[in-house]
Structure formats: C-alpha cells, structure tokens
Amino acid sequence: MGFLTLPTWFAKKPSAARPFKDRSQIRVGIPKVLNIWTTHQFWLGFLMSLGIASENIVFSSDTSEEQGREYGKGRGTVDCCYPVKCISGHYGELIFGLKKKIHILLSPMIHSLPSILHGHVVDTLTCTRVMAGPENIKAGYMKGRDVFNENGIAHVSPFVSLGDRHMVTEQLHSQLKDIFNLDLEETSRAVRDGFTALDAFTEKARNQSRGILDWCAQERKPCILVLARPYHMDTGIGHEIEGDLQAYGYPILWLQYLPGDEDLMKWLFEEDLDSGRIKSPFDIGDVWQSSYSSNTNEIMWGAKVAARCPWITAVVRLSSYECGMDQPTYTPAQKIVEATGTLFFKFGDLDSTKPAGSVRIRVETIVHYMARYSEEIIQRKLARLSPNCPVPRATA
Numbered sequence: 091m092g093f094l095t096l097p098t099w100f101a102k103k104p105s106a107a108r109p110f111k112d113r114s115q116i117r118v119g120i121p122k123v124l125n126i127w128t129t130h131q132f133w134l135g136f137l138m139s140l141g142i143a144s145e146n147i148v149f150s151s152d153t154s155e156e157q158g159r160e161y162g163k164g165r166g167t168v169d170c171c172y173p174v175k176c177i178s179g180h181y182g183e184l185i186f187g188l189k190k191k192i193h194i195l196l197s198p199m200i201h202s203l204p205s206i207l208h209g210h211v212v213d214t215l216t217c218t219r220v221m222a223g224p225e226n227i228k229a230g231y232m233k234g235r236d237v238f239n240e241n242g243i244a245h246v247s248p249f250v251s252l253g254d255r256h257m258v259t260e261q262l263h264s265q266l267k268d269i270f271n272l273d274l275e276e277t278s279r280a281v282r283d284g285f286t287a288l289d290a291f292t293e294k295a296r297n298q299s300r301g302i303l304d305w306c307a308q309e310r311k312p313c314i315l316v317l318a319r320p321y322h323m324d325t326g327i328g329h330e331i332e333g334d335l336q337a338y339g340y341p342i343l344w345l346q347y348l349p350g351d352e353d354l355m356k357w358l359f360e361e362d363l364d365s366g367r368i369k370s371p372f373d374i375g376d377v378w379q380s381s382y383s384s385n386t387n388e389i390m391w392g393a394k395v396a397a398r399c400p401w402i403t404a405v406v407r408l409s410s411y412e413c414g415m416d417q418p419t420y421t422p423a424q425k426i427v428e429a430t431g432t433l434f435f436k437f438g439d440l441d442s443t444k445p446a447g448s449v450r451i452r453v454e455t456i457v458h459y460m461a462r463y464s465e466e467i468i469q470r471k472l473a474r475l476s477p478n479c480p481v482p483r484a485t486a
C-alpha cells in the first residue's frame with residue numbers, strides 16, 4: 091500500500107457532521123534515536139490522541155552492530171558523528187525488518203527541547219547535527235532509487251520546536267496535515283495530550299530520582315550521576331556502563347531526570363543564591379555564558395548539582411566520538427565536580443564496539459574509589475551545607 095493512497099481513506103463523507111477519522115489501521119514507525127530518548131512520550135501521546143492504536147506505534151530497537159550491519163549497510167551519508175550515523179540502521183530496521191509493515195516513518199527534526207532550565211538559559215536548542223539528522227539519513231535511502239516509495243512508506247520529518255510549546259501546534263499541523271488529514275483543532279488537542287504525557291513521565295522519573303536520594307540519605311549510601319546526552323541511554327551507544335556500576339549496588343541517577351524540587355534546590359544552592367552569584371538554582375550563568383544548547387546546558391547544571399549534593403559521590407561522564415559540542419564542556423564540567431572532592435570519571439569517544447575489557451577495569455576502579463572515599467565525601471559536602479536538610483536523614 092503506497093502512502094499516496096492514504097488520503098483516500100479519509101475522503102470526506104457527504105455529510106454536514108464532522109467526519110470521524112479512523113486512523114486505527116495506520117502504522118507509524120519512529121527511529122529510537124537522539125532526542126527521541128527524552129521526548130518519546132510526547133510522540134506517543136500525540137499519535138494516540140489522533141487515534142493511532144498504541145500497538146501500531148513502533149519504535150526501532152536499541153542500536154547494535156548487527157542492526158547497522160543488517161539494515162544500514164551502504165546507506166551511509168556524509169555525517170561522521172557516530173550517534174547520527176547509527177540512525178541508518180534504525181531506518182532500515184523499520185523499513186525492512188518488521189513483519190507488519192509501517193505506513194509512515196516519523197523522524198522529527200527536533201529544533202529545541204523542553205528543559206528544566208527553560209527560562210534560566212539563553213535557549214534550549216538541539217545540536218545542529220541532531221536537528222538535521224533525519225534529512226541527512228533519508229538521503230542514504232534515496233540514493234539511486236527511492237526506497238521509501240518502493241516500500242509504500244511515507245517519510246515525514248517535521249521540524250518541531252518542542253522547547254517552545256506555543257509554536258508546536260502550528261508546526262505540526264502545517265507539516266503533517268496532508269499525511270494524517272489533520273485539522274488545526276485536533277492537532278492542537280493532540281499536541282496538548284502529547285505534552286501532558288511527556289510531563290507526566292518526566293515528573294514521575296524525577297520523583298523516582300528524588301526517592302533514590304532520600305534512600306541514600308536514610309541509608310547513608312552514595313549514588314552515581316551519569317552526565318551524558320539522552321542517546322547514551324541507548325545500550326548500543328552508552329554500552330550500559332551505568333548498568334555495570336549499578337550491579338555493584340550503587341544507585342544511578344541520570345542527568346535528564348534529576349529532581350528539581352524547590353526545597354532540595356534551595357538547600358543545595360543556598361550560598362550561591364544568598365551571595366547573588368546566581369539568580370535561581372537553575373541559573374548556570376556563573377559557569378556557562380553561551381547557554382543556548384539544551385543538552386550542553388543540562389550537563390553544566392548537572393555538574394553543579396553533583397558538586398553540591400552530598401550523596402552523589404561520583405560522576406560518570408559519557409561522550410561519543412570526537413564530539414565538537416562536548417569538547418568545550420569537558421574541562422569545566424570536571425573542574426566543577428572535582429571542586430568539592432566529588433569523584434569524576436570520563437568515558438570519551440564511545441563508538442560502536444564496547445571495549446568490554448577496559449570498561450570492566452575502569453568500572454572496578456570506580457567501585458574501588460567509591461567504596462573508599464564516599465563516606466568522607468558525603469560528610470564533607472554535608473558540612474558545607476546548612477543543617478536544614480530537606481531530605482530525611484538517618485540519625486547517626
């Protein structure tokens with residue numbers, strides 16, 4: 091079934107009543123890449139609000155060498171950035187690897203991101219390579235012949251500013267109205283439902299992180315913060331390094347879901363707020379002036395939180411290939427974290443192959459240092475903070 095037949099499904103009935111648009115048979119594939127890792131709930135909420143059945147919304151698998159080899163081979167384009175190159179395999183899996191074919195491959199060009207720092211930084215833009223990734227990878231499937239057309243799949247890559255919510259309805263309506271037969275009103279409703287789903291998920295994840303900190307405080311145990319970009323949650327890109335550490339009994343917090351509760355933030359940043367060094371706990375102007383890139387901003391903020399939060403005794407920094415966006419942040423992030431004696435470990439240039447041996451040795455090193463120094467780090471950081479700790483702590 092070619093996608094050009096889709097409009098005929100929704101041909102208007104000769105009735106004055108608003109026709110019911112049955113989209114329950116449409117299957118949509120979404121490559122699980124880049125910033126989809128932190129915005130997937132928006133896309134689920136949006137599509138389900140339009141009447142797409144949940145079982146017909148398909149995400150590709152985690153990145154793997156097999157996926158790239160089997161589905162992405164020969165589809166490479168010019169990008170040398172590993173997380174972007176991987177998208178070829180995800181596209182191929184959705185086009186060739188599913189038993190039940192999809193009709194639409196939805197690969198949004200995300201321009202800006204929702205962020206806990208929104209309003210406190212210059213902007214919350216995505217990396218330009220991330221932004222352009224979908225069109226770049228699409229080109230690899232249009233070389234010589236149009237693979238999408240041959241497989242009856244419509245490739246849609248709406249440019250969308252998820253960090254600027256007031257723009258999203260207009261953006262998605264204008265770019266998706268033909269493919270989904272959308273009117274403005276239902277687009278607006280679907281966008282609202284998408285953000286409701288995303289916000290609910292994010293809040294739940296942040297509450298769970300707060301629960302981890304509460305547990306650490308009560309049990310006098312340390313935890314580890316992962317400072318990385320959203321796609322490092324992909325087991326084929328982040329290589330589950332945090333999972334290896336968790337297996338030693340150390341809870342893991344991801345930067346993207348750090349709790350931003352007012353009581354906790356005011357306590358951690360009290361001294362900086364009182365001195366006027368920052369205007370709010372989410373202000374990173376003291377360490378990062380050109381705060382336009384969302385994930386970069388959050389990395390710098392996460393480093394500040396880690397430096398202050400007593401129970402985060404170690405930071406694990408992940409980074410892929412020779413990323414130009416990450417390069418300027420390496421030294422400042424490390425200096426911020428280490429300023430309070432918090433342990434800092436970096437895994438840079440992560441690529442396709444998991445260097446299992448060296449990762450194991452480094453994980454053992456991290457575990458050794460955590461076991462040896464965590465109690466001291468916790469006490470030192472607690473001593474720097476006011477005694478009015480909002481986290482219930484174990485009595486000595």
Ligand code: SF4
Pocket residue numbers: 171172173174217218219220319410411413414415416
């Ligand atoms: S942040 Fe760096 S590694 Fe990530 S997509 Fe952009 S250029 Fe590539």
